Amino acid sequence: MDFEDVEREHGGEAVRRAIAGADYLGRSTAAKAERWTLPIIDTTRWSxxxxxxRWIVPxxxxxxxxxxxxGEAGVGKSLLAQQLVTAVAAGKRFLGLETVQVPTLYVTCEDSDDELHRRQQPINEAVGINRLAAPAALSSLAGHTDTALGALDGEGRFQLSPVFDGITAAAKQHGAGLIALDNVAHLFAGNENARRDVAAFCSALDRxxxxxxxxxxALAHPAKTEGSEFSxxxxxxxxxxxxWFMERPKDALDRDARVLRKSKSNYASSGDEIAFRWHQWAFVRDADLPDDQRAEIAANIQAGHENERFLACLxxxxxxxxxxxxxxxxxxYAxxxxxxxxxxxxxxxxxxxxxxxxxxxxxxxxxGERVxxxxxxxxxxGLALAPTLAPTPAQTLARERTETVAALRDEPAPTCTHSPPPYYVGEGGAADGPPPSLRLYVNDAPTDVGGG
Incomplete structure (x- = not known):
């Protein structure tokens, strides 16, 4: 039965499905004798x-x-990924770990060329290479509206996209042994809660x-649920x-502290962790810092904690x-x-x-503040937080000049947004009369308290 027979018997929709099947499988579905066969490994060839x-990071x-x-938003996944591809391309250690030097490719869907450039120099200094070097191949797809690696078609089959083909071709041309894709939110077009969609996307990464x-x-965010390591x-x-999972240590005094955990590994032990910190726009381990810098950081962390606790107690x-x-x-005594x-x-x-x-x-x-x-x-x-909008003499003088000019023009004075400090105004004092008296004004209103 050919396509015309199918159309006569079942209608145009059946033809559409048949053609789609032919495109996907690379052959005509009318050729009934040709069938997909399961590939069987010839184990007799095994040594x-x-x-x-083989490892990239053993x-x-x-x-x-x-x-x-x-890793959660803002923890620094993108920065660490760019540092990873830089270290591997340069054959340098990554957070104290040995690496196997291979060409690398980093593709970001969120950061511009300029942002990658700004990150690169601090990364180079942390890794230990020339600050102007760019050992990894970098690509920015920021602003591109269609960056999915593929999607399920009407028949439920995952179709790879031109973006997938383009990244693959560039990686092959560059000889990349490590490809970092940032991030899943831009690259995955399916339903993150649907196992079939997720499995197809993960298979595309393996492909x-x-x-x-x-x-x-591939970089991704966890769910908002406390303790979640994926979404x-x-x-x-x-x-x-x-x-991998990256986070800030819970209950840590230092907001710059980070932990990278090997949450799952089918090829090595799981659960290993590396402690490190954000320092001068890159990530470093404390052990890799000079003693004086390490001591200064520790002192600053302690001082910040003491300040924060003092204000909370106050x-x-x-x-x-x-x-x-x-x-x-x-x-x-406080x-x-x-x-x-x-x-x-x-x-x-x-x-x-x-x-x-x-x-x-x-x-x-x-x-001496009012408590x-x-x-x-x-x-x-006693002790209290300093007022954040305390009036200044300059503000008071400016207000007085504004009122004087307005009076000369016979215009109403504009409203002042700052509360004026208390002040005295002289009353009386004519040349042939008694000396002037002073009246205290608070918020521009006279009070019964005066002075002479």
């Missing part, structure tokens, strides 16, 4: 010993397959890895043979109507009070004393 596994990143690299004889590492179907973990004390003092001999508070645990009195000096010097806090009012409306003063 006595299997070939050794024990961490195997060659010839896909890898999913997951590219096999065709290019490379490792293909959507469990197929994201099940259908890749290696998976806020809590103010909420509880407790005024504190910077005076060491006072019973309400460092002593804060060291005894629950939220101050972990910081010593000496640590709070150091924070007090730093915060006073920075102007973050001030002494709370007693029942008799009298204010209790």
């Amino acid at each position: 006595a010993e299997p070939p050794e596994r 024990g961490w990143l195997a060659r010839g397959t896909g890898c999913l690299f997951v 590219m890895a096999i065709d290019c004889d490379a490792t293909v590492i 959507g179907s469990t197929g994201w973990s099940a259908h890749v043979r290696q998976r 806020e809590k004390a103010t909420e509880e109507r407790r005024a504190t003092s910077p005076n060491r001999t006072a019973s309400n 460092p002593r009070v804060f060291a005894a508070m629950t939220i101050g645990k972990g910081v010593s009195e000496a640590g709070f004393a150091a924070a007090l000096e730093r915060l006073l010097h920075l102007g973050t806090i001030r002494n 709370y009012q007693r029942d008799n409306r009298a204010w209790v003063t």
Whole structure:
């Protein structure tokens, strides 16, 4: 039965499906005698010993397959991926790990050429190569609206896209043994919760890895659920043979600290971790920093923690109507009070004393500020956050000049957005009369309190 017979018997839709099938399989479906056959490995050709596994990063990143690299937004996946391809292309260590030098390709769908350029020099300095070098092949697809590697067609078959073919061709031409794709949100056009869609996409990553004889590492985000290491179907973990996860250490004092974990590996041990940090626009391990820099970073981390705890304790004390003092001999000496508070645990009195000096010097806090009012409306003063919009003499003088000009023009003065400080105005004082008296004005309103 040919296509005309099919159309007469079943209608045009059947013909469309038949033609689609012919395009996909590369043959006419009318040729009933031709069938797809399962490829069987000729094991008689196997040598006595299997070939050794090849690695890009020994024990961490195997060659010839896909890898999913997951991390929360803003943790630095893109920066680390560019640092990875740079280190591998230059034959340098990656976060202390040995690498196998091969050409590399990094394709980003989110960052521009200029952004890649800005990242490269700090990366080179961290890796230990000339700051102007560009050892990896870089490509930016930022702004491109169709970057999917493929999609399922009407028959449920995954069709590879021109983008897939273009990346594969470029990787082959460059001889890339490592291909980094940033990121899955732009490259995957399916439903992340549908196992079939996910499996097809992960198979496409493996297809590219096999065709290019490379490792293909695809960057992705986890779900918002606490503790999640991928988003959507469990197929994201099940259908890749290696998976990395990058995060900030939980409860860490240092916001620049990071951890890279080998969450899954079918070819080596899983669960290994590397601790490192963001430093001068690249990632480094503490062990790779000079002793003086390491000590300075540790001191800054501790100081930042002490400052943060001091301000938290100050806020809590103010909420509880407790005024504190910077005076060491006072019973309400702030460092002593804060060291005894629950939220101050972990910081010593000496640590709070150091924070007090730093915060006073920075102007973050001030002494003698109003903390709370007693029942008799009298204010209790002590340490408090410095006002953020305190009036300045320059603002007051500018306001007075504006009012004077407006009065001369017989125009209403414009509204002032700053609350003026209290001030006195002289009343009386004629040449042949008694001396002038002073009246106190608060928020431009006269009060009953005067002066002479």
